[in-house]
Amino acid sequence: MNALYAVLAVAAAGIIPGAGMVHAEIPEVVKIGGIFEYNWAEGAEGAAISEMAVEDFNAYLENIGAGWSLHLSSEDTQSSGSVSLDKVHTFNGAGVKILVGLPFSQYIVQAASYIDRNNMLVISHAAQAENLAIDDTIFRLVPHDGYQAPAIAKMLEDAGIEVLVTVARADTWGDGHVAGVRERFSGVMEPGLRYNTDAQEFSVAVGVLDDVISGLVERHGAEKVGVLYVGNDEFLPIMQAMRFYENVSKVRWFATNTQSFKTYFFEDPVAREFAEATQFTTTRSIVSSDNRVKDALDAKYMEMYNATISTYGYAAYDSIWLLGLTILQTQSTDTETLAGAIPYVASHMLGASGDLTLTEYGDLATAEFEVWQVSDGAWVQVVDE
Known part of the structure; x- marks a missing residue:
């Protein structure tokens, strides 16, 4: 028995009274669909870890003689x-009604009505738009x-930022x-750059952004102006485009x-130079440090x-x-039954994320954030004095 499976088996035992029973409504193989963003580092990570989780959960099922497995x-x-x-x-x-993944909020917006009409069930590991709390x-x-928004506001204010320019994805998550x-x-928020998520070339838009920042620096001083980036790995080509302009890094x-703990800030020389020049700083979502499952x-x-x-x-x-x-617990794969039971099971479950208690709208109820900054080729935590 590997260490991770042993830990999770102990965590699960407290909420599963039916171990070893015959589960007539559960098929021998329970099929789950995964929809992941492989072009996003955390999306590919989510796909790989989901496979690990299935392997570990199936080992648990075999150990208790459940008679079924996840696929x-x-x-x-x-x-x-x-x-x-x-x-x-x-x-x-294909008859697969249970899905995991769907990492971006915009994807959920586009699929939500279909999911509802067809009695499907989704657990997303990454979609965070506030307006999806329904x-x-x-x-x-x-x-x-x-x-996260209050943590971002505090991060900005602690840094002495009074005028904020935003560079954000033009989608549900970015706008939200x-x-x-x-x-x-x-402080004051000024329009900056709102870019299409399928954009490949940013030089023209970055030129406009550079002019905006130039004007704000002239009026308010560089130390009072900041830029907030709201996006994913497309920030790397944006930084590549910015190297030809002088004001964006002032x-x-x-x-x-x-963006926290992204390795391209050290692996790519343009990104590294930009991060050092701008004292690039992010919020970072954290989980309990003493979590044995984690x-x-x-x-x-x-x-x-x-x-x-x-x-x-x-x-x-x-x-x-x-899901497993x-x-x-319910001895069922009926999505309506599962949807009704998930909040209860989650409230009694210790996961890798810690306490999995959900809000009334089915989102993780707890959140903690730290502030980290790129400094001398490393991520360094910013501690309140």
Whole structure:
């Protein structure tokens, strides 16, 4: 028995009274569909960790003599909301009603009505838009961004920023994040760059941004102007485009937790120079440091991939175990039954993310954030004095 399976088996035993019973309503193989963003580092991570979770959960089922197992079939969104929706259609057509993944909020917006009409069930490991906190059968094992916005506002204000420019994705998540910060930031927010998520070339838009920053620096002083980036791995080509402009790096840059601990700030020379010049600073979502499930998963993942895990990776792992334990608890794969039981099971479950208690809308109820900054080629925590 591997260490991680042993830890999770102990954690699960307290909430599963039916171990070893015959489960007439559960098929021998329970099929789950996975829809992941392989072009996003945390998306590929989520897919790999979900497979690990299925393997570990199936070992648990075999040990208790459950008589059934999980099978995960994963598909790539190809960085497209329409492709993601097509995958939802395909899984439903194949009779697969239970899905994990769907990492971006915009993908959920596009698929939500179809999911509802067809009685499907989703647990997302990464979609965080605040406006998705509604009563539906789409659960999110991450806190929505309404929790992060105050942490971002405090990060900005602690840095002495009085005028904020935003650079954000033009989608549900990006727009929602900017709106949330606007509600909570005490300074002035100026329009900056709102870019299409499928954009490949940024030089013209960055030229406009450079002019905006130049004007703000002239009026307010560089030390009072900051830029908040709300996006994913497309920040690397944006930084590549910015190297040809002089004003964008004269002010401090900040970002949401999606940029924390990104390795391209050290692996790419342009990104490294930009991060050092702008004292690049982010929020970082954290989980409990004394979580035995997290510690065991960290050790296994490091051994397999020589890498650390993001908070989205922990959520992906927990998604599989939460689904599996709810199926075991209810002795059913009916999505309506599962949707009704998931909040109860989650409230009694310790996952890699820690306490999995959900809000009334099915989102992770707890959130903690730290502030980290790139300094001398490393991520350094910013501690309040």
